[in-house]
Amino acid sequence: MIDGISGVGPSNVQKLQQDKTLRKAPDFAEILKEAFDKVNQVQKNAEQMASDFALGKISNIHEVIIEAEKATIALRLTTEVRNRIVEAYREIMRMQL
Amino acid sequence: MSEFTIFNVSASGMTAQRLRLDVIASNIANSETTRTERGGPYRRRVPIFAEHLLDKSRTSAVKVVRIEEDPSPFRLVYDPSHPDADENGYVSYPNVNVLREMVDLINAQRSYEANVSAFNVTKSMINSALQIGRG
Secondary structure (H helix, E strand, O other), X not given: XXXXXXXXXXXXXXXXXXXXXXXXXXXXXXXXXXXXXXXXXXXHHHHHHHHHHHOOOOOOXXXXXXXXXXXXXXXXXXXXXXXXXHHHHHHHHOOOO | OHHHHHHHHHHHHHHHHHHHHHHHHHHHHOOOOOOXXXXXXXXXXXXXXXXXXXXXXXXXXXXXEEEEEOOOOOEEEEOOOOOOOOOOXXXXXXXXXXXXXXXXXXXXXXXXXXXXXXXHHHHHHHHHHHOOOOO
């Protein structure tokens, strides 16, 4: 899910086509869980970097900041996707039957 | 994580420039050093950068392969009173030109800033992508 952000090169298009033909669509809950796991991992990395820096194991400040930025972006991306999907779900629930 | 490749590229650029800065600082600090552990005056050091291809992508980062020594000759200064002077009264000073090191220093700083700019542009592009459909 997060992979969507990397440029729409030919490789990505190919991947999409493969996904369509070969694999059945995975459960939404599965996708979301996977994305959250990824984000969690990135957050943990950032935390680890920050503590390593505090302990003097890292001398390059930018590494810590970049790791923190990665964590922020990953979290924003995931919440954004979640928001959109929840909105779509609500739209369906509001439908008059 | 593949989606952060470009960040890693910028990070590698920053790391390389930081290391270059360290080397320049060492050159400046030792610009008058006449004694080293190996004997003789200090030799100017130069970091060697190499392309570092990243897996599964067409982008490549930079890495420092090694730090080499400048083979150019030492600066000879006539000073017979110096303890390290040779039999003709000449002292070999390191082949470090402080002026040149200062130029390299600014170069390293600007390169670092350029990498930071690349990082920031990437980040703002991602943030704009997240704003699609919000307007």
